[in-house]
Amino acid sequence: MSEDVRGLVERYMPEFPVRRCGKVFTDTTQFMDINHGDVIELGGSHYLVLKDESERRFGMEDPKYWVKRCRELETGESKILKLVFFERFPLKVGEFEVQCYRSPKKESRILDMVADDPRFMHGVTRLDEKENPVRVLDIVQGREIGKYVYAIKADHETYFRERFPAILDHFLGACEAIGTLHAKGEKHGDIRRDHLFIEYGSGQYRWIDFDYTFDFHENPYGLDIFGLGNILIYCVGKQVWNAGNLDEGGFSAETLNGLGSGDHSLVIRNRVVNLRKLFPYIPVELNNVLMHFSQQTEVFYDSVEEFLDELRPCRRLLG
Template sequence: MSSDIRDIVRYYLPKFPINRVRRCLTDTTDFTSIDYGDVIHVGDLHYMVLRDEAERRFGLEDFKFWVKRCKCLETGESAILKLVFHEEFVQRLGPVSIRSFRSETKEARILELVKNDPRFMHGFSVLDEVGNLVRVLKVIRGRRFDMAVQRLSGGHREYFDSGLRNMLELFISGCEGIAFLHDHDELHGDVRRDHLWFEPSAGTVRWIDFDYAYESSANPFALDLFGLGNVLLFVVGKQIYTPGVFNGMEGEDSIVPNDFSLIYKNRLVNLRRLLPYIPESLNRVLMHFAAGARVYYESVNEFLDDLRPCLDELPIQKEES
């Protein structure tokens, strides 16, 4: 290991244990070997690797070994470096199979498109020494939007009376961001509730992770739309209602198979079966994503045209005295 990198770390990050400094890397191809104490040198800046990022899903941490939480030595700012990782799999939308894959060039393109848009994560892209396209992302100071919803106090009725309208307004802002991408012939590609973050200081929501692309011979925006439907289902319900959750609740006996999601067969979409105070107009939007739906949304703007008026039927949150 060159003594030069130790000198750089000692100068910019004097509290970092110098015996833990490993290598200075200009080639990020072997991302699985890059670990704590390595320094990635790209774009004339040095990034100290602190850990692998992880997503928490279904109560488990899913480590993303190609995504590194770093500190830029020259600026002192935290950053997330996404390295090139090629992955491909098939998703199903009802009876349709859709080939999905990671594309670093797509994500770089969208980062440039949304660089001044507060509805998205921000960052830039730079090539390493061998041509890998590294995305350098700013850290969002906030939490997942679904966790912000979940943390609101009280049961669902209290949430409906005092929190749902505000949360739905934020979600609509997020939907408008996806519509902006579609208007520019871009896809998010992986719309999930853990990919929408709430930033309290700005009072806004931001989408993260744009590197999934997919091929579809039908509506190219269908997966993004159904992803929005799944997020809306959580926002309206404050949780996802599955048979294990609604077992024993009043209204359970009225549920029929067509009340469940077209994609996730155990997720109840017709929430008015259990929560009859939800306005019919809002429940009708949800039902476009149900197994029994006869008409599906063709665009996010069509979805928003139905969703925005629902705000007027929700209680306005009272100001705290």
């Protein structure tokens, strides 16, 4: 490591042991070689790598070796650097197969597009010496919507009547944000509840992670719409309800025996969508929106606006 970079580390992170400083990388192609203590140089700025980011999936930590938590040495600011990583996989949606893949350039386009929109994460793209588009992201200080909802200390009926209406208000705004992307010909691509954050302080709902995209010929934006539906189902139910935890919900045997395959999700096939069977105080109109994402549906939402046209009137039923 050069003396200039060592000096930056000593100046901005005096608590960081200089002996742990590693190599300076100007080419991020081999991201697996970039580790804690290394420095990534982009356009004259230096980013000290602190750790690899990870996601918690299916109860396990899933490391994302191409996503680095860093400190920008010149400013002292914390940043996330997303390096170039490609993957492709199919996803079944009912009888359809959707091709999903990562597109770093697509994420860069969206970052430029939403630079002044507080409903999305912000960042810039910097090219390394091999022209790899590295996304330098501001960290959204907040909590994932799923964790926020699950942590509310109330029984379901109290939650649904007293807390869910305000959550729905904000969720409607988050859906409108996705509609804005679609109107400009872009997709979020990976809509999940851990990609929608509630920002500390402001309470603003903000979307993160735009590097996935998909080819769904039957409905160009369909996977985004299914993602919104999954978040709505979670928020209405206050959690996921499936075969693994229904016994813990205190439901009667008659209720549980009344659930059939058509009451479950089209995409995540063991997840209950027909929540009115579990919680009969959920309005029929709201439950009908949920049922568009069930195995028994014959009609799919073609656009976010069509989804919102049926969801917005439900708000008035909640008081």
